[in-house]
Amino acid sequence: MRFLRLFGKFLISVGLGILMFVAWTLWGTGLYTADQQRILDQAFADAPDVRHERLSDGIVEVDESFRPKPGEAVFKMRIPKIDHEQVVVQGVGTEELRKGPGHFPTCRAGFERPLCTELDEVWPGEIGRSIISGHRTTYGAPFYSLDRLQPGDHIEIEANWGDFTYEVTEKEIVPPDSTDIANPAASTFAEIALTTCNPRFSAAERLIVYARYVP
Amino acid sequence: MSKSNRSWWSRFGELLIWLAVSVGTALIMIALSERLLPANF
Numbered sequence: 001m002r003f004l005r006l007f008g009k010f011l012i013s014v015g016l017g018i019l020m021f022v023a024w025t026l027w028g029t030g031l032y033t034a035d036q037q038r039i040l041d042q043a044f045a046d047a048p049d050v051r052h053e054r055l056s057d058g059i060v061e062v063d064e065s066f067r068p069k070p071g072e073a074v075f076k077m078r079i080p081k082i083d084h085e086q087v088v089v090q091g092v093g094t095e096e097l098r099k100g101p102g103h104f105p106t107c108r109a110g111f112e113r114p115l116c117t118e119l120d121e122v123w124p125g126e127i128g129r130s131i132i133s134g135h136r137t138t139y140g141a142p143f144y145s146l147d148r149l150q151p152g153d154h155i156e157i158e159a160n161w162g163d164f165t166y167e168v169t170e171k172e173i174v175p176p177d178s179t180d181i182a183n184p185a186a187s188t189f190a191e192i193a194l195t196t197c198n199p200r201f202s203a204a205e206r207l208i209v210y211a212r213y214v215p
Numbered sequence: 216m217s218k219s220n221r222s223w224w225s226r227f228g229e230l231l232i233w234l235a236v237s238v239g240t241a242l243i244m245i246a247l248s249e250r251l252l253p254a255n256f
Binding site: 012 | 237
């Protein structure tokens with residue numbers, strides 16, 4: 001009888017621990033991200049303009065000297081349809097994505113495979129595919145409602161080399177280990193791809209939303 | 216039903232032990248989830 005009482009108390013304690021874990025995962029992690037976003041917002045506002053060249057139809061070419069370090073603020077992204085506004089950081093590693101959505105980088109110092117591409121870095125406003133990854137469930141869940149985006153919805157980018165508006169063209173659900181998104185065929189237009197886990201509260205698949213630059 | 220003669224200090228000590236078990240469980244699960252879940256979960 002004494003053992004059963006002890007075992008019962010143990011199970012109650014473990015259950016309470018599981019509830020604490022769920023609370024931390026769903027809400028506690030968001031406090032960290034909110035704090036980091038405040039710091040990033042200030043860093044972004046204080047950052048100098050990035051050297052770039054203006055090409056035709058609003059397309060730009062960002063100077064190669066722009067090489068932000070992992071976790072640094074790179075641009076701001078707004079998605080009015082899902083009430084999203086956050087500073088995007090450079091890199092898609094665990095530490096970077098805790099701060100906010102992350103821009104998929106080119107492999108160089110600080111960025112190791114498979115969390116980078118051997119292809120040239122593509123920034124918003126440039127020809128090619130700029131990839132942005134974000135949390136769906138934890139750390140503020142910036143892409144919680146990404147599945148609500150429909151073709152025609154707008155994604156606005158505010159960068160230190162210009163402002164760009166993209167229009168959603170399609171959505172795709174792929175296996176979690178698919179790497180096709182990072183190896184696009186040679187693009188002749190500027191697009192961004194937002195990627196996150198799918199469905200909500202699961203990592204069984206990956207959701208990708210493609211959007212094309214509208215001058 | 217027999218009344219326990221345990222002191223309040225003893226009961227409080229036991230509560231702290233079970234609270235430690237709860238916090239320990241939560242910390243283990245957080246550590247595991249950081250390792251097992253994908254970066255953008």
